[in-house]
Amino acid sequence: MGSAPAATVVGEIRRAQRADGPAAVLGIGTANPPTCMAQDDYPDYYFRVTNSEHLTDLKAKLTRICKKSGIKQRFMHLNEDLLAANPDFTDRTSASLDARVDIASAAVPELAASAAAKAIADWGRPATEITHLIFSTYSGARAPSADRRLASLLGLSPTVSRTMLNLHGCYGGGRSLQLAKELAENNRGARVLVACSEITLIAFYGPEDGCPDNILGQALFGDGSGAVIVGADPVGPVERPLFEMAFASQTTIPGSEDDISMEINKGGMAYHISNKVPRLIGGSVERCLIDAFDALGVSAKWNDLFWAIHPGGRAILDHIEEVLGLDGGKLAASRHVLSEFGNMSGTTVIFVLDELRRRRVAKLESEAPEWGVVMAFGPGITIETMVLHTPAGSLELEGN
Ligand SMILES: CCCCCCCCCCCCCCCCCC(=O)SCCNC(=O)CCNC(=O)[C@H](O)C(C)(C)COP(=O)(O)OP(=O)(O)OC[C@H]1O[C@@H](n2cnc3c(N)ncnc32)[C@H](O)[C@@H]1OP(=O)(O)O
Numbered sequence: 345m346g347s348a349p350a351a352t353v354v355g356e357i358r359r360a361q362r363a364d365g366p367a368a369v370l371g372i373g374t375a376n377p378p379t380c381m382a383q384d385d386y387p388d389y390y391f392r393v394t395n396s397e398h399l400t401d402l403k404a405k406l407t408r409i410c411k412k413s414g415i416k417q418r419f420m421h422l423n424e425d426l427l428a429a430n431p432d433f434t435d436r437t438s439a440s441l442d443a444r445v446d447i448a449s450a451a452v453p454e455l456a457a458s459a460a461a462k463a464i465a466d467w468g469r470p471a472t473e474i475t476h477l478i479f480s481t482y483s484g485a486r487a488p489s490a491d492r493r494l495a496s497l498l499g500l501s502p503t504v505s506r507t508m509l510n511l512h513g514c515y516g517g518g519r520s521l522q523l524a525k526e527l528a529e530n531n532r533g534a535r536v537l538v539a540c541s542e543i544t545l546i547a548f549y550g551p552e553d554g555c556p557d558n559i560l561g562q563a564l565f566g567d568g569s570g571a572v573i574v575g576a577d578p579v580g581p582v583e584r585p586l587f588e589m590a591f592a593s594q595t596t597i598p599g600s601e602d603d604i605s606m607e608i609n610k611g612g613m614a615y616h617i618s619n620k621v622p623r624l625i626g627g628s629v630e631r632c633l634i635d636a637f638d639a640l641g642v643s644a645k646w647n648d649l650f651w652a653i654h655p656g657g658r659a660i661l662d663h664i665e666e667v668l669g670l671d672g673g674k675l676a677a678s679r680h681v682l683s684e685f686g687n688m689s690g691t692t693v694i695f696v697l698d699e700l701r702r703r704r705v706a707k708l709e710s711e712a713p714e715w716g717v718v719m720a721f722g723p724g725i726t727i728e729t730m731v732l733h734t735p736a737g738s739l740e741l742e743g744n
Pocket residue numbers: 381405408409412413414418419420513514515544545547548556557560561562563565566567604605606615617618619620621622656657658659660687689721722723
């Protein structure tokens with residue numbers, strides 16, 4: 345160290361530890377369980393398997409919401425065999441948490457491993473070169489948890505640095521991407537695997553009078569897993585930055601603490617989603633966007649951006665489109681994912697990023713904007729905002 349002042353030495357060490365460039369998405373993968381349920385068939389299925397055919401008003405309500413949901417189909421881990429083996433899953437008051445957690449503890453990391461294997465193949469380097477793992481789920485409640493199991497399934501290095509996010513609900517994907525950005529930019533050479541995996545059986549139960557949340561949940565949610573590799577200073581030609589992460593922030597909407605909630609209890613996970621949610625989110629997004637682009641010093645017209653919005657429900661997308669004055673088609677990737685998979689909570693935004701990438705490669709959009717935005721929402725109400733930038737030519741390479 346010689347005679348250099350300590351502050352200079354520490355400063356040099358810090359500079360050497362940090363990456364030079366911004367964090368970027370280097371690979372994406374997604375996966376769903378095999379059982380696919382058409383939305384039009386779901387009310388009949390749900391009321392039959394829960395022995396609730398007599399609750400005709402609730403069935404009519406579920407049918408009305410399904411028709412307005414903008415969802416064509418959803419995937420689910422739970423099937424009739426599993427329900428037959430666990431009949432108490434239909435009763436919210438029975439002590440079924442242990443059995444639900446048993447199933448989820450195996451299924452959640454296995455589904456994540458399918459998505460992560462695809463993300464790793466897309467990235468192009470060996471799994472052993474992953475340095476950090478961030479895992480987000482609300483579907484399990486056990487330690488060692490799903491991150492530990494996923495690391496084993498993928499054969500990650502024993503020195504991989506793991507972080508588990510629990511119960512973040514639908515903003516888990518946004519939060520994980522933001523943490524991955526921080527890790528990648530502050531640790532030279534870091535390659536961060538983000539894995540989000542959700543299995544709704546933790547919150548599946550039969551219909552009850554006076555519980556509209558359950559009917560809404562039954563109409564909206566589905567199962568899936570999404571994985572992303574994040575790193576800075578990509579090493580060509582193997583690594584290519586699909587989306588650079590230019591800025592990230594989190595905002596909590598004041599006074600909205602009771603509007604989305606989730607709670608683990610003996611019968612699984614109970615949840616509440618108020619009907620104010622689309623309006624609350626719609627009323628807050630523009631401020632988040634203005635602050636983000638001001639911080640970057642980039643002037644942005646909303647219609648000149650690409651959009652990866654968490655499709656929490658059709659009405660949320662409608663409100664955002666309206667308040668931002670977005671042209672029809674700007675939220676096409678979000679609406680497509682909602683239609684094909686439903687709301688897979690924190691995982692969904694990764695499917696939207698993958699769909700955006702696919703649309704840009706297939707030139708499904710008349711023009712491909714350079715700048716774009718990821719937004720995700722969940723309990724709090726929390727809004728995650730991330731500004732993305734696409735380096736020239738990065739997505740075209742994928743089509744070759
Ligand atoms: C295949 C697997 C399946 C397994 C499922 C198992 C389960 C669940 C797992 C749950 C996990 C929970 C995690 C929570 C994480 C939260 C994160 C989020 O994304 S937060 C989620 C973010 N997502 C949202 O916040 C959903 C946003 N909302 C929407 O997208 C739309 O309002 C809509 C599609 C639901 C209805 O379309 P719209 O054009 O509004 O149509 P209308 O005006 O005509 O109303 C029709 C009916 O809908 C009713 N109703 C409305 N809202 C609610 C409510 N909150 N509450 C109750 N009911 C509601 C309304 O009262 C009416 O009833 P009725 O008069 O006919 O009897």
